[in-house]
Amino acid sequence: MTDVRDEAVDTAAAEPRGEPRGDFIWYELMTPDPEGAKAFYDAVVGWDIGPAVAEYNGYRMIGRSDGKFAGGVLQLTDEMQQHGARPTWLGYILVPDVDRSVAAIEQAGGKTYVAATDIPNVGRIAMVADPQGAAFYVMKPLPPQGDPNAKSDVFSTTEQQRVGWNELSTSDPLAARRFYGEQFGWTSEKFMPMGEQGEYRFLEQNGVTIGAVAGTMDGQPPHWRYYFRVPSITKAKETSEAKGGKIAMGPMEVPGGDHILIGVDPQGVEFALVGRA
Template sequence: MAERNSYAHGDFNWVDLATDNPDAAKTFYSALFGWSFVDDIDESGNIYSLGLKNDRPVVGLMAKTPEMVEMGVPNVWETYIKVDDADAALAGVEPAGGTPMGPVMQAAQAGRLAVVTDPTGGVVMLWEPIDHQGAHFKSEHGALCWNELVTSDVDAAMAFYSAVLGWTPVKMGDGGVVGIRQGTEIIGTATPAPHDGVPSHWAVYLAVNDCDAVADHCRSLGGSVNVAPMDTPPGRMAQLADDQGAIFWVITPDPDFSMD
């Protein structure tokens, strides 16, 4: 199994779902991916649930905050990036053209979190771990595989993330897609939004053993298949939505594909 006990600065280390009905979401994703869930309740009574694969955490799940509801934020999968120092990372956001969504927040002994918006409107979480390093499994069935920024301005977004996180953009083909290089590894991509009106956002990809079977299962559970399974160089992928409308991608990776 692709076990991960730590992540480097600037690497994608976690995703979670903010949703209207966490209990319904647990039922849906337990059936789709086989995750079990354990709840962590803070001193204010807020519940944050960990989705477990083989008893180890791979995703998070929570009710949308009142602020998210007031702003009309849809049910959404959120992307986290590991940073060595949340305060230092947050201090670099505004000079690079981004917007802090608030101060650094302490998540008990799990870690410290800064929520920021890049210059094109993409929202991302910067995570400084204490006890919680991130997803214990990566790039295997039912675990995080890939993160992709869909953005109105790839160049502006990558200039921001390069300044804040030290990423290096790598041109990939002629379609405007840029690879995100961290150190010597391509860890994600940034791609132009397909048309005007699509807000900049981080798309979450989960690895699956059989893309077609998972897409069919999603539909049978009350979800939808927004983009039918299709073959691409990285693997066979589909865009799905759960039974509350939260969008995510699944991919059966091609073991012979390399982005380097």
């Protein structure tokens, strides 16, 4: 059998531009019920979440229709949840040196949840949180054998079944902008006024608008929200509800003609979708 982690490197490989940092290169669903998550997301987004692989602690790959990957699924065990892990979506951000990045994040007021560790044939990762508490991974991937210049394509502003928008909901947008700018080189000069809700600041990385940062909604704790692109928000809403999901917001139109919605999957994980009506 082909090693799924080797295949994952194809997607999560670093771009060869000196000291690369700041790209979202992988997305991971942490859930207590991978089979239930498969039934839901395969129907709603169009993925094909693969089987558990024993040698990688039951890790599953999220397959796309084009034969590549959108991310992975990690099963939350009872022990993990007893130690504070909660069902959620997490993003992986590319860094040139995981240990140095973790040290810089801690010095800036962030926190380490999972210390830097090596995954054979994949790379080095650590789970951290920004000073306001929003969690994410930092990663330095190993390039796949025979393809040292491979680049991740799990984020795309246009393609289906991929994350099309990375949105940080935080208790201190100004501090968050400073933190992510210093750590990953992101800029956030452009914004859209949201009235009493403040500013919706767009995040740019290497000239590409990758998402935005805004204040928290409805008392939620700071966290990252990832919008998966689907062909039709109307159909996706209907499918989400039919499969046991609950819609918390939307559908609503956003600038550019897309529509979005935010919901909660049957396992209690917040999810977000973007697409045409």
